[in-house]
Amino acid sequence: VTVITSFLVCLAFPWEFYGNLISSAINGYEPSMSSFPWVRYYITLLLIMIIEPVVEIAQLYTFPILFKNKEPLKFSEFITGFSLWGKALGVFWWMYLWLVLWGMLGLLAGFLGGFLIAAICYAITQSSSAIAVILPITGYIGFFIVLVIKAYQYSVASFAIVDNTDVKVTQSLKISKALTKGYKWKLFCLDLSF
Secondary structure: OHHHHHHHHHHHOOHHHHHHHHHHHHHOOOOOHHHOOHHHHHHHHHHHHHHHHHHHHHHHHHHHHHHHHOOOOOHHHHHHHHHHHHHHHHHHHHHHHHHHHHHHHHHHHHHHHHHHHHHHHHHHHOOOHHHHHHHHHHHHHHHHHHHHHHHHHOOOHHHHHHHOOOOOHHHHHHHHHHHHOOOHHHHHHHHHHO
16 A cells, blocks of 8 residues: 555655755746646546555455464455445545544634634734634644544544445545544554654
8 A cells, every 4th residue: 555655645745846946946947837747747646545445455354364364375366355334434524524524613613713813812912913812723722622522533434344345435434433432642652752
């Protein structure tokens, strides 16, 4: 999964654009955004969002087989995991839809908290510059905190699909929420340890 994604990211990266940017900085002329390869960039990002979840589910599909059999995996067993491509895409897109919605809610909460802090600062200092500084910071902090919590809450949704292929995509997020209840901090620390 990592090799395929890394290859696609290298394809998407606009190497020539950043080369022109560095060249313009060295030679002292204004860089042009018209040289940015928008089409290649967005097509490759779309490919990543289609290929990565399918390969990830196929890889996850092999884990229970390896655990039960204790024998080397056959290539045909790995290929069988690709039959879950529809659910893989469904879980990926359904999860990221909810992450975006929760992130926006966190952003709104951060802005509201920031507005309250900025109003207090304005009452004390009579300077409106505090609003311009505080609101974006608190908004992004709220967005980040909610997004990280929800990302860990939904982090095992793909495993729920692999563990029981009859599970619906919408149910996989509910199962993931139940499985990670009380373990989000431990998952976060586990990610930091690796």
